[in-house]
Amino acid sequence: QVQLVESGGGVVQPGTSLRLSCLTSGFSLINYGMHWVRQAPGKGLEWVAVISYDGENIYYADSVRGRFTISRDTSRNIVYLQMNSLRHDDSSVYYCARITGAVAGYFDLWGQGTLVTVAS
Amino acid sequence: QSVLTQPPSVSAAPGQKVTISCSGSSTNIGNSYVSWYQQVPGTVPKLLIYDNDQRPSGIPDRFSGSKSGTSASLSITGLQTGDEAEYFCGTWDYRLNGWLFGGGTKLTV
Numbered sequence: 605q606v607q608l609v610e611s612g613g614g615v616v617q618p619g620t621s622l623r624l625s626c627l628t629s630g631f632s633l634i635n636y637g638m639h640w641v642r643q644a645p646g647k648g649l650e651w652v653a654v655i656s657y658d659g660e661n662i663y664y665a666d667s668v669r670g671r672f673t674i675s676r677d678t679s680r681n682i683v684y685l686q687m688n689s690l691r692h693d694d695s696s697v698y699y700c701a702r703i704t705g706a707v708a709g710y711f712d713l714w715g716q717g718t719l720v721t722v723a724s
Numbered sequence: 725q726s727v728l729t730q731p732p733s734v735s736a737a738p739g740q741k742v743t744i745s746c747s748g749s750s751t752n753i754g755n756s757y758v759s760w761y762q763q764v765p766g767t768v769p770k771l772l773i774y775d776n777d778q779r780p781s782g783i784p785d786r787f788s789g790s791k792s793g794t795s796a797s798l799s800i801t802g803l804q805t806g807d808e809a810e811y812f813c814g815t816w817d818y819r820l821n822g823w824l825f826g827g828g829t830k831l832t833v
Contacts, residue, residue, distance in 0.1 A: 639823060648726070648828040649761070649769065649812050663821045699768065708816030708823070710759035710774035717768065 606630030606713060608700050613718030620690055626683040626700030626715055633676055634658070637703040638683045639711065640674060642696035642720075652698070653685065656706045663707065668694075690722045727752065728813055730826035736833065740803050744829045746796045746813030752824055756816045758796040760789055763828075764809045772811070773798060803833045 612624040626638065640652040653664045653674040662674055673686040683700055698720055702713040729747040736742040746758065760773040771780050773789035776796065786801045796813055813826040 641823075641825075648810075649763075649814075649825040651823040651825060654823065665822055704774075708756060710757065710771060711761070711769070711814070712771055712774075712780070714768045714770075 608702065608713055608715035610698060610700055610715040610718040613698065613720045615721045615723060616690055617724055618691055618722055621686070621688045622690060622720060624685040624687065624698055624700075624718055624720070626685075628681045628683065628700075628702075631702070633678045633681060633683065637661075637705060637707045637709070638674075638676065639701045639703055640683075640685045641699045641701055641711075642694075643699070643717075644693070644696045647696075650696070654703070654707045655683065658706070661707055687720070690720075692722050694720060695722045696720060726825065726827040727817065727820075728815070728824050728826035730811075730813060730829045732827070733830045733832065735831070736803050738803055738805060738833055741799060741801045742803060742831065743800075744798045744811050744813075744831070746798070746826045748794050748796075748815065748824070750794055751819035752794075752815050752817040753791065753796055754794040755818055758789065758791050758813055758815045760787075760796075760798045761812045761814065762809045763812065769812065800831070805833050807831060808833050 609627045639654045671689045676683045697717040699717045701711040757775045761769040763769045776791040777789045
């Protein structure tokens with residue numbers, strides 16, 4: 605079954621770290637780029653980061669560059685998002701999404717999302 | 725403020741047609757395919773249109789997309805109450821090296 609399942613969300617204090625995981629199944633990460641997209645409560649979609657199908661191209665949104673790191677383990681079929689120095693405005697539902705191209709294309713598969721709440 | 729500009733809201737009566745615009749620039753829409761996503765509150769975004777004007781299997785032909793220059797649009801005909809949702813356009817920006825979403829348009833039927 606082709607699907608994405610995120611995990612790792614929770615409630616954390618500002619300045620701390622959290623690692624999100626996106627377990628993929630039914631396809632190989634070496635064939636697809638993977639993105640993280642977030643959505644704050646009541647707000648629109650905000651792109652966070654992408655790792656290309658070959659792992660060679662990684663890009664970040666300005667709002668997270670230097671604090672977040674996207675990576676993957678192709679042997680375990682997992683995509684990660686390491687989030688450091690978390691801020692209140694990082695509070696969102698975080699979705700992983702599969703892209704049809706290396707980094708661009710369109711999102712044809714989404715996970716159900718995992719909620720991150722940054723609060724003191 | 726999103727780089728891709730969408731109207732915050734549109735409304736129309738059941739059975740009518742609505743068009744949602746998405747305006748960008750030469751570094752994004754002007755040089756990349758546009759896709760559209762539908763998000764009913766509390767659910768995951770769903771792909772509606774890809775590569776400017778293509779419908780995935782299972783998407784009714786009431787939904788159509790187009791692109792001209794640095795703008796794209798999504799049209800929905802024969803509106804149904806079930807079409808009430810937020811609609812997002814998206815594309816890659818080759819100058820920013822990042823994916824862009826429009827701010828979203830809330831459709832009321």
